[in-house]
Amino acid sequence: MKGIVFTEFLELVESKFGLEMVDQIITQSELVSGGSYTSIGTYEFGEMLQLISNLSKNTEVSTDDLLLAYGEHFFNVIETSYPQMLAMYQGPIEMLASIENHIHVEVKKIYHDAELPTFTIIEQTENTLSMIYQSSRSMHMFGLGLMNRTFKHFNAAAEIRHEKLKDDGTEVQFSIKMI
Amino acid sequence: MQTPQSDVYQRALARERNARKEAERILEAKSTELYHLTQALTQSNAKLEVLLQEKKSELSGLIHHILDPYILVDLDGNIIKLNKAAVELFDYDNLIKKAGKVNLIHLVSPEDRMRLSTAFMDMVEDGYIKEIEVKITAADGTVRDLQINASVLYDNNNNPTAAQGIARDITALKQLEAQKDKLYEKLESQNEELNEYAHVVSHDLKSPLRSVNALIQWIKTDDKNVFDPSMDQYFGMIDKSVKKMENLISDILRYSKSEVDYSEETLVNVGDLISEVQEHIDVPANISIVIESQMPTVQVQKGKLEQVIQNLMTNAIKFTPQADGLITWKYKSVDGKHQFAIRDNGIGIEEKYFDKIFKVFQSLKASEHSTGIGLSIVKKVLISMGGEIWLQSTLGKGTTFYFTLPQS
The missing domain is CATH 1.10.287 (Helix Hairpins)
Structure with missing residues (x-):
């Protein structure tokens, strides 16, 4: 997993719960990296799992809610680092529909070792989009956070429903309706 | 004594330090990788430069040494480059000294300018032109006929950028x-x-x-x-x-x-034609005429072939005096040619006369009917049709005349 996902996560934890909480979850987890992350490095996904589940234990906030909040936070990185990519799209539906065939293709060009989820479009109209998220990482809530912020970025609102097609969350259907 | 708070800071600091070192290590590795990549690119660039230079010099050598004039012009027809042959033909050095800039149109004679300009526009549209003929006045003052083949050059985006042409001096050919x-x-x-x-x-x-x-x-x-x-x-x-x-x-x-026959060629069945001729000539009672093979249909001037058949038949009849006279026609296809044979069982001809009989006024038999012109007419007509004639003969047994016609 790319280092920026860790550094951004720990910064968010620090801003919301303080440096002590960062120190606590790192100490509680068994990390090969020792908790030292740089955005340009690559680390085991298992480290992220441990950090999130320890944070959830310590704060009594569910991992799903934590991932949702983190996804919403992570959109800032995209806004700051890749504004020209966001500028290519006229609206949120158009942008979300092109994750698989455009955005992820571009990501792969820069980070050829990036491991990305797949989004398969089931149905798309001007104001609705239905697609299936697939990833062994089960981070669909992180995706939902990014989606929420996408609508906000385009000054739009949406009703986004998600339904697990597999219990472990590796396959989730998103039904998006712009309002 | 350290407070727990300061322990947290200590650890955070240690992590940040480690992260910084890790980042430095990664960046160092990246920059080494980039350095090597740049080196490799520089080397391959240098190789490409050499290759490009080689190809350029090959091409310019080729253009320079083509014997036909070569001209490179922009899309308005202004000359960019010429080879040696073109420079000499048009006295280009002198022209450029006088005018500073030379357009293609000024190289051709005034009456051909309109045509060249139309052809040039056609070329820009279609990508090429072929075999356009123009007259020019060469450096030595002579008027020459040139045949031009030219094509448009395009850039990477397929936009036309220039045009090149080769002219061939066809003056001698025209003359x-x-x-x-x-x-x-x-x-x-x-x-x-x-x-x-x-x-x-x-x-x-x-x-x-x-x-x-x-x-x-x-x-x-x-x-x-x-x-x-x-x-x-x-x-x-x-x-x-x-x-x-x-x-x-x-x-x-x-x-x-005999040769002056400008009639159209038609499809003629040779068997039918032989029967037709047979009806017109006087076949004496002692002679039987047989067509042994299937005869082909040929594309010829009918009158000429009729003349050949009639002469050969009357000739055969004339030299077959005996009671059981027999004349047979045969056909086969040999080496892409139609080959016909007419055989008689008449008096025959000595081999020493085989050449002589095709010459004018050479009759072997003094007779009021035989002037000795018939066979020379046959030979002349056959040659004009692209055919040949020869014979085989045995004295006392008979003669076979063979003739061919092209199969086209």
């Missing part, structure tokens, strides 16, 4: 063509004159013959009682000679006309 046309015209009129001449001469020769003939008849009738039998015989001989002379004159006329 030869003109000479040929003139010669042909002259030949045609000479031929006509000759035909007319033959016609007049034969007419003029025949009329005194007719007078001689009439006078002999009168003498024979008027002085019938005066002549002794030997005189009668002499008059008979004079009579025959006069007739032979008349036949000779007619045949000369036929010979001179």
